[in-house]
């Protein structure tokens with residue numbers, strides 16, 4: 001019989017430990033979202049996202065528009081897009097004015113600085129939006145994540161109910177002829193072919209603006225509600241803004257998302273969380289004019 005020597009055993013442990021530690025640290029699996037709550041209790045808690053938004057069940061509300069500060073100014077650095085194993089994302093650089101783009105206005109009480117941009121998608125056989133709009137899943141969903149500037153770091157912001165706001169843009173595939181993109185979307189979609197492996201990154205060649213990630217979207221027409229991050233730790237601290245207008249994406253660009261791989265070299269597909277229940281939350285649809293006055297609404301909100 002053979003017993004491994006202590007050294008043998010010790011060496012194996014040493015070899016396995018870093019892997020095991022890594023494996024536990026930020027691991028979550030889109031195939032088992034029901035298990036997220038065991039390591040991240042907020043995933044099983046209240047005010048979760050995504051949700052279904054239906055135009056007949058939203059409350060029209062006259063609101064000021066969102067203000068897009070520095071959104072249309074050039075970044076002072078090139079954008080580096082990365083395959084994180086769960087998505088493709090980039091950190092938002094400062095603009096040439098030294099400050100990052102921000103949003104305020106609408107229902108927001110504070111200024112929210114853009115931190116990062118990432119995407120959710122499906123597969124050849126399935127749609128990939130997280131939010132459902134008027135009964136439809138769409139092909140792709142982009143999230144622009146912002147931190148309340150009252151808080152110094154994103155981790156700190158996750159501790160406060162007014163910590164984060166996300167702008168969500170839905171995309172619908174067009175099968176004929178290339179869709180017209182502004183430089184931001186064009187460069188990000190082009191970077192995907194370089195990002196197939198987990199942890200790979202690619203620096204785009206052109207200076208971009210954050211606004212050009214929004215294409216020609218109508219920035220004034222959005223739904224807004226209180227929800228959460230759609231990935232662990234699922235912090236219920238997000239004021240969501242889901243734009244009503246849907247942008248086109250060419251089938252050939254959508255297909256590039258389906259070529260990516262995750263940390264375990266499995267195809268990175270269907271990186272979407274299932275719908276969560278709306279419970280007693282209100283969803284507002286911004287109206288530039290006045291179908292319902294704030295006074296009328298007051299009775300509705302805190303009953």
Ligand SMILES: *[C@@H]1O[C@H](CO)[C@@H](O)[C@H](O)[C@H]1NC(C)=O
Nearest residue numbers: 122123125126267268269270
């Ligand atoms: C993605 O979802 C589709 C539709 O539910 C399914 O057919 C496919 O196997 C899924 N792929 C992965 C890798 O989860």
Ligand SMILES: *[C@@H]1O[C@H](CO)[C@@H](O)[C@H](O)[C@H]1NC(C)=O
Nearest residue numbers: 153154155156157158159160
């Ligand atoms: C968030 O709150 C927890 C619990 O109060 C605290 O332990 C942690 O340090 C806070 N994190 C940050 C980054 O402020």
Ligand SMILES: *[C@@H]1O[C@H](CO)[C@@H](O)[C@H](O)[C@H]1NC(C)=O
Nearest residue numbers: 193194195196197198200201
């Ligand atoms: C991905 O990894 C494989 C093997 O590890 C390597 O051969 C390939 O060149 C990498 N692809 C890219 C685009 O970096």
Ligand SMILES: [Zn+2]
Nearest residue numbers: 118120143230
């Ligand atoms: Zn997201």
